[in-house]
Amino acid sequence: MALIDDMSIDGNGLELPPKSRPITPSHILFHLSTELLSRGFDLHADPRWRFLCELNQSRKPARVSFSQAEVLIQNALDATNDPNLGLAVGLRQSFGSLGLLSSALLSSPTLRSALAVGMKYHRLSGSLIELDQSCAENGDIHLSINVRHVGTTISRFVMQEFCGGFSRVSHYLHRGKSPFRHVSMIFQMMDKTPLEEAFACPVETGVARNEIVMSAEALDYSLETADAYALSEVIDVLEALTHAAKAERGFLEQTEQTLVKSIKTPPQVDALARQLGTSERTLRRRLNEAGTSYSELLEKLRLDHAIQLLHNRKLSVKQISSHVGFTDPRSLRRLMMDHVGMSASELRRRVDV
Template sequence: MTLAPGPEDPHGASADPHGTSADPHGTSRSTSATIQPNILRYLVIVAGERGIDLRPELRQVGLDETVMRSAALRVSYRQGSAVIRRALELTGDERLGLKVGAAQHLTAWGLLGFALLADDTLRHAIETGVKYQNLSGAMTVWSTDLGEDGAFVLHADLPDPAIDPSVASFLIEEGFASVVTLSRLAVGSGFAPRAVEFSAPAPRQRELYGALFGCPVRFGAPADRIVIDPVWAGARMPGRDPVTYASTLEMLDAQLASRHDQQDLLEVLEVSVAQSLPVIPSFGEQARRHATSERTLRRRLADCGTTYEALAEGVRRERVEQLLLRPELTLRDIARRAGFSDERALRRAVRRWHGTSPVQLRERMLRGGAGHVE
């Protein structure tokens, strides 16, 4: 279930849950490593069952096996999207999102999953998940409201409307499949929504949707949403415990506050690097700017699941992609503006990031749009 970041953060500011909002300094926040990799972990399992080894794809975006086993790991929206896009290509399975969502369990969410199990009703558990969705590892943005007849409605949105359509479909389908799967694990196998609605056009293999959701499924709808009857919404959670629930929320609130501080640190550093290009400030200089020691700053970045080198690399990668969208710039111009020593260094970096040459990447981007580059 991917109940991801909500519309408001705990400090009252408008949340940018996945680090993809634009800023005036040339970096779009999609490089910030702030998402728990729950989707990727289940994606690796499901792909492996089909004989597809995603470990090379993970390594290409900087996620090796040791890192993936770390509970402290956070990934960026860009990393997650790149692995998902490649998994879709390798498996050739357009409905891979449904299968990844159906394979999940609340234990993957750690403390948040425990809180949902101790909640009172299914509706309140979903609302709790939405409130703390920043901690769930989702790559979609969720909200709830009530229908005219009292039905409980769960909405899913994407943080970036320009995302690759195949990745967008994967994320919405993964989210809906996990919501229904985990609801059944919580309140009984008989659970089914009243309706599931997708904004995407009708796909092939429509029978898979009816079999999974057990209710009418509509495509080409105005929005992506799940509609739940009041009776099911009010179903009691079998593990409800008010004391455990309350104490768990206290710990979740502390995690949210810590996450907010981490996002602030990453964004400040990314903006600093973006403003300084083509020169990348040294780590020591960044520590001095933040009036802290190099050891403390390195520890704070480790708590965020990243390093200064990886952060700077992400900003420079994003700058290169922005510059490639300007046909009037030569590769020499781009290399100079992005801080590379020469065109050869630029080519090596683009090959490492995208598995292709700068010229081929530019052609692909100009043909398909910037949002199709992962």
């Protein structure tokens, strides 16, 4: 189990969650739950899937910390014993899974311009991938891909999920034909067939880099769905969403940082509002607009912090429970069972393995 980067230390010498708490896009977990259901897993009966079951039924976006998602995805990897589960989840997604970004890609004049739009706005879809590109002399694009959370145990899953989704979107835009020349991946695959079928090009695994090479001919292919007017309108909306997302992140990060400082004895919502220099009503409204609430935010912070503290063998589960603000360790157990499907003691034993 990997630790989140940029941990800080509180006055008691204990690690605190990072200032910018990573968030995992809930649509990945939604499609993961759908994949598990298709494989015959009973999401209702097993406590490990309780959160995924609720997400699948509600079909509403949810704020999920990377720590929580890491545990849930690792649970799925252990249960299925499928090293290529991430690829299956990525391939399960349709072109429309990108939401509004799908319209921008369809409206772009060429695949090359669609790629540029996708790289600029892919964070709006909650991407867990860092993208960079270089253009070869022949016009080919070399796309460099890296997982944002270095050292995580689910990096293979995250990379495969991206590959599955990216290959489907690219084939869709290129009228079912492959725009790829070659794919290189760091993770090793004994059988490369599933990845080769996804990209329809030669694939190399177990190498020193993650790279996708797209051909100049395909990139300069004119899209039949191109519409300059529609693209301009969609870009305006994407720009507005980008600015709104930055403002929301800033507000949530400030709120989370304030709560984290006193997570052992968290302030009531009215006191928190005063610390943030706003009114209780405004704080509740802004949290609601961000898709959360005071109680949900506090619960997620407690969960995230507890998962991190489980790596510290010097602390007992009872001490961890107290440090995240619970007077009764059973409260921490309920929180862990509700969100990751196992108790703190069970998760600690798996971390040690």
